Amino acid sequence: MKALAKTEPKPGLTLLQAPDPKPGPGQVVVRIKATSLCGTDAHIYRWDEWARSRIHPPRIIGHEMCGDVAELGAGVTSVKVGDYVAAESHFTCGICFQCRTGQAHVCKNYKILGIDVDGSYADYVLLPERVLWKTSRDIPPELACVQEPLGNAVDAALAEDLTGHTVLITGCGPTGLFAAAVARTAGAAVIIATDVSDYRIGLAKQLGVDHTLNAGAETPEQIAAAILEITGGEGVDTALEMSGAPAALHQAFKSVKNGGCVTL
Structure with a gap:
């Protein structure tokens, strides 16, 4: 698949060919229809102080997205192939003290799409089932992809x-x-x-x-x-x-x- 990634610790991004992701248990592959530009992505592109402290190349960036479900991992039940979805960008672990006591928003082990794991500036993205939100086809991709900041x-x-x-x-x-x-x-x-x-x-x-x-x-x-x-x-x-x-x-x-x- 084509992807836009930070491949080196310097300003800029690289358009490259990357392996198509394969879903494990509880994971879903989404074919991207639209992905938007966040200020975070601009920081990564410029390679400023924050990006240097947070990003570890190589990393496919991007986290505001929508697309169609392309492939399901074992045990996925809430979506099916062909569903139109958007996604939350923060992945919580579900097992730390905070997650187990209703404070998942401060999960000790959270990961962020496009920062800690490969993101949505690609043909496909791999996501946990639990972060997906089914979206009405009445919402065009250029709007559906910004549901994350709207949220x-x-x-x-x-x-x-x-x-x-x-x-x-x-x-x-x-x-x-x-x-x-x-x-x-x-x-x-x-x-x-x-x-x-x-x-x-x-x-x-x-x-x-x-x-x-x-x-x-x-x-x-x-x-x-x-x-x-x-x-x-x-x-x-x-x-x-x-x-x-x-x-x-x-x-x-x-x-x-x-x-x-x-x-x-």
């Missing part, structure tokens, strides 16, 4: 009831924009979004965000003052930190009202 936004935005809330979203990348849409659907009354990019702020406006603030053009103090003015001096009910930037995290805590909620 992150849904989980963050619905950490509490947003009905009637004023919500701050710091970071208007894909996950932040997803979170804005989810928050609105969940009943948020007012949504404020911050970013350092005019382009991303423009996308937030297109989504119907009520107020946008450019954190690259204004000081943290100016941003905080603007948020207080918007909220009548109260601060926001909920802050969703979607950028991973330390400055944005500080901004979220400065902006939330007493008794409010910050979701990371």
